[in-house]
Amino acid sequence: MxxxxxxxxxxxxxxxxxxxxxxxxxxxxxxxxxxxxxxxxxxxxxxxxxxxxxxxxxxxxxxxxxxxxxxxxxxxxxxxxxxxxxxxxxxxxxxxxxxxxxxxxxxxxxxxxxxxxxxxxxxxxxxxxxxxxxxxxxxxxxxxxxxxxxxxxxxxxxxxxxxxxxxxxxxxxxxxxxxxHLFDNRYGTGQSTFDGILRATNILIAGKVVVVAGYGWVGRGIAMRARGLGARRVIVTEVDPVRALEAVFDGFEVMPMIEAAKVGDIFITATGDKAVIRKEHMEKMKDGAILANAGHFNVEIWIPDLESLSAGKRLIRPNVTEYKLRDGRRIYLLAEGRLVNLVAAExxxxxxxxxxxxxxxxxxxxxxxxxxxxxxxxxxxxxxxxxxxxxxxxxxMNIEIDKLTKEQEEYLKSWTLGT
Missing domain, CATH: 3.40.50.1480 (Adenosylhomocysteinase-like)
Known part of the structure; x- marks a missing residue:
């Protein structure tokens, strides 16, 4: 074979x-x-x-x-x-x-x-x-x-x-x-993304500012878990107005990435698109910012821009690459920008x-x-x-649910019954 x-x-x-x-x-x-x-x-x-x-x-x-x-x-x-x-x-x-x-x-x-x-x-x-x-x-x-x-x-x-x-x-x-998607993308990715981040860095999430790019089912799960782990602020960036509004109603801050870049401690991409975090964002990030990706391909964090801004890089921990920028700031990229939950965790x-x-x-x-x-x-x-x-x-899971009675089934099929 x-x-x-x-x-x-x-x-x-x-x-x-x-x-x-x-x-x-x-x-x-x-x-x-x-x-x-x-x-x-x-x-x-x-x-x-x-x-x-x-x-x-x-x-x-x-x-x-x-x-x-x-x-x-x-x-x-x-x-x-x-x-x-x-x-x-x-x-x-x-x-x-x-x-x-x-x-x-x-x-x-x-x-x-x-x-x-x-x-x-x-x-x-x-x-x-x-x-x-x-x-x-x-x-x-x-x-x-x-x-x-x-x-x-x-x-x-x-x-x-x-x-x-x-x-x-x-x-x-x-x-x-x-x-x-209601379970895997939301609950699975929400938990496993932070599993990967914690295994790679062993940092404390409580008190941090977490920025989540994208508020699809994956982004929803990540934002929910960030809040549950005690993040001081959870910021969502979006291009879809309906999803952005949903994030607001779910209790998260929403702003453009260019503004979130100034305050975030941990950035997690979950959009399925390319160059979501790029040069103009990296230029505004604080020293020690951590970048992680939960999207399928390693294009959401635009690594060529990170390379162009850097004077050098080194693998400081397994799955953690430290980029030393020319102005002295450090940005940490997890799992080479690939799926952090599968590269740094299980x-x-x-x-x-x-x-x-x-x-x-x-x-x-x-x-x-x-x-x-x-x-x-x-x-x-x-x-x-x-x-x-x-x-x-x-x-x-030993969970039982109700069943419709015949009368209820007929009621749901009928258009003649009203008030």
């Missing part, structure tokens, strides 16, 4: 991590148990470009147990791979091409190994797999049953591909499932990835069950799958 990981000697340690995740992902484990008997994915070839973490491992094992003939996995970020988990997956029969610290060339080489496996269904996080297929492998694109996309950034890229009339196969935007807690990856699993099954019936468009997950994940999650 072909694969490329850092060291197979790490496999036993990785198995323990995966076991921990399995114990905290009850929904996905229920689906895995159910479909390991009927094997609805029998014969399917699956190619995935996802963060290689213990939670991803549970998903990969579930897909294989459900009958997938070949499961090939590459990393969706050069620095997010948990090397021990990658090795453990190889022992389970998953072909993995991932190791922490890949160069850009190695990163795309790994993605191309996924493409070379001729997958029937592709899973992506960030859109690099989908983009590579559409840019370099159109012959394969015509054969693919469909794909999924895990994150906001990737959905944006796929919708652009669809808008240009170039999308070749149907894609389910798993990110748009309610049981994904990513989202297993409990929240349980729902995200249950959605991924059901999306793969839905695509396979409906092969040949869906046009090449970006689809939101069917509502019934979303509700199924939510009900299973509630059951796993």
């Amino acid at each position: 072909e694969y490329r990981v850092k060291s197979m000697e790490l496999a036993e340690q990785g198995k323990l991590k995966i076991e921990w995740a399995e114990n905290h992902m009850p929904v996905l484990m229920l689906l895995r148990k159910k479909y390991s008997e009927s094997k609805p994915l029998r014969g399917l070839r699956i190619g995935a470009v996802l963060h290689v973490t213990k939670e991803t491992a549970v998903l990969m094992k579930a897909l294989k147990d459900a009958g997938a003939e070949d499961v090939v996995l590459a990393a969706s970020n050069p620095l997010s791979t948990q090397d021990d988990v990658a090795a453990a997956l190889v022992e389970y029969g998953i072909r993995v091409y991932a190791w922490r610290g890949m160069s850009s060339e190695e990163y795309y080489w790994c993605i191309n190994q996924v493409v070379r496996s001729n997958p029937d269904i592709v899973l992506d996080d960030g859109g690099d797999l989908h983009a590579t297929i559409h840019r370099e492998h159109l012959d394969l694109a015509d054969k693919i049953i469909g794909g999924t996309e895990e994150t906001t950034t990737g959905v944006i890229r796929l919708k652009a591909l669809e808008r240009d009339g170039l999308l070749k196969y149907p894609v389910i935007a798993v990110n748009n499932a309610y049981t994904k 990513g989202h807690p297993s409990e929240v990835m349980d729902m995200s990856f249950a959605n991924q699993f059901l999306a793969v099954k839905y695509l396979y069950d409906n092969r040949g019936k869906l046009p090449p468009k970006v689809f939101n997950p069917p509502l019934e799958l979303d509700e199924r994940v939510a009900r299973l999650k509630l059951e796993s």
